[in-house]
Amino acid sequence: MQLVEDHCAKTGQDCAHGRTACADCKVRLHSICAALEQDELHALEALSHPTRYGARATLFSQDEPADSVFNVTEGMVRLYKLLPDGRRQIVGFALPGDFLGLALMDRFGVSAEAVGDVSVCRFQRKGFAAYIDTKPHLLRRLHEFAGHELSLAQDQMVLLGRRSAEERVASFLVGLRERLARIGQKSVTLALPMSRQDIADFLGLTIETVSRTMTRLARDKAILIVPDGVRLLRPEHLEAIAAR
Amino acid sequence: MQLVEDHCAKTGQDCAHGRTACADCKVRLHSICAALEQDELHALEALSHPTRYGARATLFSQDEPADSVFNVTEGMVRLYKLLPDGRRQIVGFALPGDFLGLALMDRFGVSAEAVGDVSVCRFQRKGFAAYIDTKPHLLRRLHEFAGHELSLAQDQMVLLGRRSAEERVASFLVGLRERLARIGQKSVTLALPMSRQDIADFLGLTIETVSRTMTRLARDKAILIVPDGVRLLRPEHLEAIAAR
DNA sequence: GCGCGGTTTTGACGTGCGTCAATGTCATGG
């Protein structure tokens, strides 16, 4: 996943580090931009509709026709499924550089909401697909990306099916840290813009269990709970719990 | 997912119905063969190494280099992940027509074992990739297939994170029935070649809970437990529980 | 038939996490 670095080295821009979008590359195709030449990037950008969403805004919702594809450029998006009785499972959080609705047919099957304020590049599905058809190597890249997502989903299955509350919370923190590091934020202090309810719905727990578990980790000096986030005091310890 | 039907109508063979492979199509590309012309199918078949595995044989295992791609033609394969302490999560069961190792990079991250006896077409990853590069429409198909798998994985996350034991078992039975129906076995009597331990590890439960839950469903006359399988007596009832 | 090993079922009991409810924290706004 050094792809952005590649691209940035090539263009001399720092679109990877979360500050601004490239002057020549508003679209944040972190995981695939290295496969694209400059003119291809521009072509893709020309197709995109840059859009902003406020906190809690809905990008799309399950069972609705999926006529758009999104590339997140700023902020965080929660992807979730609702059961008829209101139970919710968050199936993922999308960060800058992530694609939404890529590997989809005609329905999403998943809903997406902005966690805080969010910027995206939206594409008409049809136009996007048509462009991709002209760039086979780009399609391969997208396919690899889908494989990566599938692998994350499988890890999440293990977490939900077989791990204790403590292991879930530790994996969550460590996993988030890794993802943030990959897009240029390598701090040991993690921003957690999502609510405890979101974390609980992601980890298959309740608010209370998440809260108690974090308190316990804090008591053990593994983390420090700060406003809107967490500082990892003993990342090795968390990793040990997560890898268990 | 009527694709096999399309292909079979075209070729006049009945490769879809689980009896034999097509005379002209040993490879069972259920989900993609409709995208292929006859000569393309033959080209693909020429690349394949038909292989048989006995019960419990390992097709590949997590952390091992993934140099092959598999197309299941007969039998059932369990895909699972192991935690260091031996806990196991089955992330899926592969049926005839399914691909294994498709959307993968250099490692599988997942292990695969034959449940009973299994036949597959194995491909060298490199050769397979090279062939696919010459057929962009085939790659698109594979990509759609990956999207379908991702969607199944997300459903499984909801199941593991938010559903009761009864809901898990009912969804499992109904889901398996649907998948079997799609490959031509439309009976209300399901073969369950996998052990209770497998079912438990798939559903994030224990053997005992699976057993008790099935017994309860049987007492309620929703199912009838038969040797190595289950007959669905009131599928609507199960579907109601599963959809809940 | 009988014994044997593996799997499944059943029962009695334990516990990790869920539920319910009270309390604390913090931002917002009058």
Place this chain on the structure above:
DNA sequence: CCATGACATTGACGCACGTCAAAACCGCGC
């Protein structure tokens, strides 16, 4: 400054599912 409301934490308690252990079942070989 206090009132308000949203969210997070904490505590007391309950329950669905896990654990442990004892049958029961089911080929399979002799």
